[in-house]
Amino acid sequence: xxxxxxxxxxxxxxxxxxxxxxxxxxxxxxxxxxxxxxxxxxxxxxxxxxxxxxxxxxxxxxxxxxxxxxxxxxxxxxxxxxxxxxxxxxxxxxxxxxxxxxxxxxxxxxxxxxxxxxxxxxxxxxxxxxxxxxxxxxxxxxxxxxxxxxxxxxxxxxxxxxxxxxxxxxxxxxxxxxxxxxxxxxxxxxxxxxxxxxxxxxxxxxxxxxxxxxxxxxxxxxxxxxxxxxxxxxxxxxxxxxxxxxxxxxxxxxxxxxxxxxxxxxxxxxxxxxxxxxxxxxxxxxxxxxxxxxxxxxxxxxxxxxxxxxxxxxxxxxxxxxxxxxxxxxxxxxxxxxxxxxxxxxxxxxxxxxxxxxxxxxxxxxxxxxxxxxxxxxxxxxxxxxxx
Amino acid sequence: xxxxxxxxxxxxxxxxxxxxxxxxxxxxxxxxxxxxxxxxxxxxxxxxxxxxxxxxxxxxxxxxxxxxxxxxxxxxxxxx
Numbered sequence: 316x317x318x319x320x321x322x323x324x325x326x327x328x329x330x331x332x333x334x335x336x337x338x339x340x341x342x343x344x345x346x347x348x349x350x351x352x353x354x355x356x357x358x359x360x361x362x363x364x365x366x367x368x369x370x371x372x373x374x375x376x377x378x379x380x381x382x383x384x385x386x387x388x389x390x391x392x393x394x395x396x397x398x399x400x401x402x403x404x405x406x407x408x409x410x411x412x413x414x415x416x417x418x419x420x421x422x423x424x425x426x427x428x429x430x431x432x433x434x435x436x437x438x439x440x441x442x443x444x445x446x447x448x449x450x451x452x453x454x455x456x457x458x459x460x461x462x463x464x465x466x467x468x469x470x471x472x473x474x475x476x477x478x479x480x481x482x483x484x485x486x487x488x489x490x491x492x493x494x495x496x497x498x499x500x501x502x503x504x505x506x507x508x509x510x511x512x513x514x515x516x517x518x519x520x521x522x523x524x525x526x527x528x529x530x531x532x533x534x535x536x537x538x539x540x541x542x543x544x545x546x547x548x549x550x551x552x553x554x555x556x557x558x559x560x561x562x563x564x565x566x567x568x569x570x571x572x573x574x575x576x577x578x579x580x581x582x583x584x585x586x587x588x589x590x591x592x593x594x595x596x597x598x599x600x601x602x603x604x605x606x607x608x609x610x611x612x613x614x615x616x617x618x619x620x621x622x623x624x625x626x627x628x629x630x631x632x633x634x635x636x637x638x639x640x641x642x643x644x645x646x647x648x649x650x651x652x653x654x655x656x657x658x659x660x661x662x663x664x665x666x667x668x669x670x671x672x673x674x675x676x677x678x679x680x681x682x683x684x685x686x687x688x689x690x691x692x693x694x695x696x697x698x699x700x701x702x703x
Numbered sequence: 704x705x706x707x708x709x710x711x712x713x714x715x716x717x718x719x720x721x722x723x724x725x726x727x728x729x730x731x732x733x734x735x736x737x738x739x740x741x742x743x744x745x746x747x748x749x750x751x752x753x754x755x756x757x758x759x760x761x762x763x764x765x766x767x768x769x770x771x772x773x774x775x776x777x778x779x780x781x782x783x
Contacts, residue, residue, distance in 0.1 A: 572712075573710075573711035573745040589710055591723070591741070593720055596720050599710045599711070599715045599719070599720075602745060612711065612712055612715065613712055615715055615716070667712075667713075675712050
């Protein structure tokens with residue numbers, strides 16, 4: 316097993332009636348596995364706020380990722396933001412978090428609600444050393460990430476949650492911390508954790524957010540490689556070679572496709588047992604092969620997987636992002652999108668003539684594979700693809 | 704007696720889910736639970752003509768959600 320990896324995800328809810336969000340998250344992954352992340356909240360809402368937070372997050376993230384000292388970044392931002400005519404100020408809050416691949420974190424906070432560090436299910440106080448920087452009061456903290464740690468950055472839409480709807484004075488930061496502690500589960504992805512927090516705000520606001528609300532979760536976790544075989548090799552002669560290589564990989568193994576699963580079972584001198592349950596009648600039942608973590612049907616399961624993956628990657632969707640279904644597509648989504656930190660795809664180009672004309676031909680399948688690759692990459696997972 | 708229905712991609716699109724639901728009902732209606740065992744199978748290489756169904760290894764031809772009742776009656780109940 317390699318070293319631990321960084322994982323992050325966010326949810327951003329627009330103030331009711333606004334098309335643009337005044338909060339902005341900017342993330343620049345470093346080539347070595349670290350990342351620079353900024354959550355900015357522009358003054359006001361709508362277009363103006365969106366411009367302020369976009370400029371702030373973009374400038375700060377780009378400069379910080381390039382190693383420019385914080386003081387200079389803030390000077391540049393102060394010199395760049397357009398001044399609001401109504402309010403006479405140019406203003407956007409920000410939280411800046413840089414993390415190296417070894418989990419050394421550095422957090423600078425300006426006027427956002429204080430970040431929460433969850434460790435073993437309890438919130439750990441941050442150092443928050445005060446420092447005046449370019450005339451602004453910043454709070455600086457060092458965070459030495461441990462496996463399972465989750466840092467939550469948020470905009471003030473979270474602490475305002477419920478004002479005018481369910482809570483008189485909004486959601487108290489102490490209560491937010493307690494809620495996060497209760498919700499924390501090491502098996503949740505960063506994206507799921509962010510969605511749990513944002514969804515709670517959405518409920519407190521009575522589904523009508525009174526302010527732009529953003530939660531960004533950053534998690535340090537154990538790596539897991541998932542190896543997935545899709546489709547039989549184009550020539551049956553290479554069956555045994557491909558299966559041997561597939562079985563030699565570390566991590567979890569998934570076989571996707573009826574013919575592929577028979578090829579794998581045959582090469583492993585065992586058999587595929589087909590399941591008989593339809594938790595979702597549009598997804599064929601899963602199968603079972605000894606030594607394989609998940610065996611499922613191919614192209615129809617992939618199609619459904621892409622549908623549910625789109626909801627998972629959406630940053631504006633207020634629902635809690637969990638895959639609880641027992642059908643093949645939900646199980647596949649859980650393994651690929653939540654559990655995996657890296658995905659190895661073994662894509663076979665063998666053609667199933669019976670599928671031609673049914674709308675599930677090889678081109679449909681390969682298109683689905685390409686979309687799946689893009690989704691995994693957008694979730695910052697390492698993806699390797701081999702075609703056979 | 705074991706009846707296996709293919710749940711592969713093309714059979715799924717041709718209605719294997721409905722065929723399975725109908726077979727379950729037929730087995731129950733005729734009180735054959737102890738005698739007929741229903742199971743699923745992956746592709747049996749006979750894609751192309753309806754949902755692939757085998758009964759103790761013998762292929763049933765042309766099974767669809769519409770024809771499954773008649774074929775069941777002929778092959779299992781011997782009422783035709």
